[in-house]
Amino acid sequence: MYSSKITGLGSYVPDRVVTNEELSTLMETSDEWIQERTGIKERRWVDEGSGDTSATMGAKAAKIAIERAGLTKDDIDFIIFATLSPDMYFPGCGVQVQDILEMPTVGALDVRNQCSGFVYSMSIADQFIKTGMYKNILVIGSEYHSGGLDLTTRGRSVSVIFGDGAGAAVLSRSEDTTKGILSTHLHSEGKHAKELTVEGPSIAHWVPEILEENDPNDTSYYPYMNGTFVFKHAVLRFSQAIIEGLKTNNLEASDIGMLIPHQANLRISQFVQKKFGLNDDQVFNNIQKYGNTTAASIPIALTEAWEKGKIKDDDIVVLAAFGSGFTWGSVIIKW
Ligand code: ACO
Numbered sequence: 001m002y003s004s005k006i007t008g009l010g011s012y013v014p015d016r017v018v019t020n021e022e023l024s025t026l027m028e029t030s031d032e033w034i035q036e037r038t039g040i041k042e043r044r045w046v047d048e049g050s051g052d053t054s055a056t057m058g059a060k061a062a063k064i065a066i067e068r069a070g071l072t073k074d075d076i077d078f079i080i081f082a083t084l085s086p087d088m089y090f091p092g093c094g095v096q097v098q099d100i101l102e103m104p105t106v107g108a109l110d111v112r113n114q115c116s117g118f119v120y121s122m123s124i125a126d127q128f129i130k131t132g133m134y135k136n137i138l139v140i141g142s143e144y145h146s147g148g149l150d151l152t153t154r155g156r157s158v159s160v161i162f163g164d165g166a167g168a169a170v171l172s173r174s175e176d177t178t179k180g181i182l183s184t185h186l187h188s189e190g191k192h193a194k195e196l197t198v199e200g201p202s203i204a205h206w207v208p209e210i211l212e213e214n215d216p217n218d219t220s221y222y223p224y225m226n227g228t229f230v231f232k233h234a235v236l237r238f239s240q241a242i243i244e245g246l247k248t249n250n251l252e253a254s255d256i257g258m259l260i261p262h263q264a265n266l267r268i269s270q271f272v273q274k275k276f277g278l279n280d281d282q283v284f285n286n287i288q289k290y291g292n293t294t295a296a297s298i299p300i301a302l303t304e305a306w307e308k309g310k311i312k313d314d315d316i317v318v319l320a321a322f323g324s325g326f327t328w329g330s331v332i333i334k335w
Helices: 020-026 031-038 054-068 093-100 114-130 153-159 190-195 207-213 227-248 266-275 294-307
Strands: 003-012 017-019 042-044 078-082 107-111 136-143 165-174 180-188 256-261 316-323 327-334
Touching: 003 054, 003 114, 003 294, 017 020, 020 031, 031 266, 054 093, 054 136, 054 165, 054 294, 078 093, 078 114, 093 107, 093 136, 107 114, 114 136, 114 165, 114 180, 114 294, 114 316, 114 327, 136 294, 165 294, 180 227, 190 227, 227 256, 227 266, 227 316, 227 327, 256 266, 256 294, 294 316
Parallel strands: 078 107, 078 136, 256 316
Antiparallel strands: 003 165, 003 180, 017 042, 136 165, 180 327, 316 327
């Protein structure tokens, strides 16, 4: 049995900074409301004409991660791509990255688990590496939200939250089983699927129906979120996921070197921080700058924390996510 180690991290966000003030010119909202409820000050949106998409941003982040791992694209055995905003209905973004980076004909898998997508992807990669099937796996989380948001007052409770960007990690085989990914745990509760969803386009809301309807009041293409309901479940499931991961490894909250929670809402992160009695150096948040980038939020935050030297050798690093599905989970790493 092998262990999987993160050997490279990378991120990419579009240059265009969208402040809360700018949003308040598009819809009835305010910097004060957004900051007070979510902690977000600004987010990045893809600039029109830049060519950025979920796949291209993912490829940019991946390139950095591969280089930092000291590898080349030809060393990667498998690609896992997590997104809720794929460029195409099908095929998935994983094969696009394979093409963009001119990689060999390795397998590519897309993961559709929204905010938990990166945690799910890490878990899948970990299983493939531990069993010896693959040596180096590229895991990407990338989102192009801004193209699909309702930027009117009708959509404000969702649209102010989301941002665009990508993060990537290379997981590599290691013989030292005392370090690397110690455990992953995954959960879902599909009975709450409709509380946070985009219903169309889908097979259930297929194209002729969309064209026929052409109804300006049809909001099925825009994200719907029952915010308060989601919030309550998020704080519970984040906590459970962390406790489960720590317990499995006989660890206490005080052993956490760095917690990287999915950046859903600063208030959720602060609640979790307080619940576990963690100090500011034990939790990393950057939602203030990027908003909620869904599957990209953990790899962007992990990359930034690592770049800032906040993660040190032998640290216990906890990744925890909760999101649409509902889905949630954790990854416990000894760095
Ligand atoms: N600007 C100004 N006012 C607003 C805005 C806005 N952008 N959005 C909503 N409001 C108004 C509402 O209309 C409402 O007004 P009313 O009281 O007159 O009806 C009032 O503000 C309060 O609205 P709530 O929705 O109750 O606000 P809440 O405090 O719940 O905050 C939020 C909303 C930020 C969305 C919060 O519920 C939240 O963070 N939820 C969890 C998000 C999350 O964790 N998502 C999971 C990951 S995402 C994924 O998986 C894709």
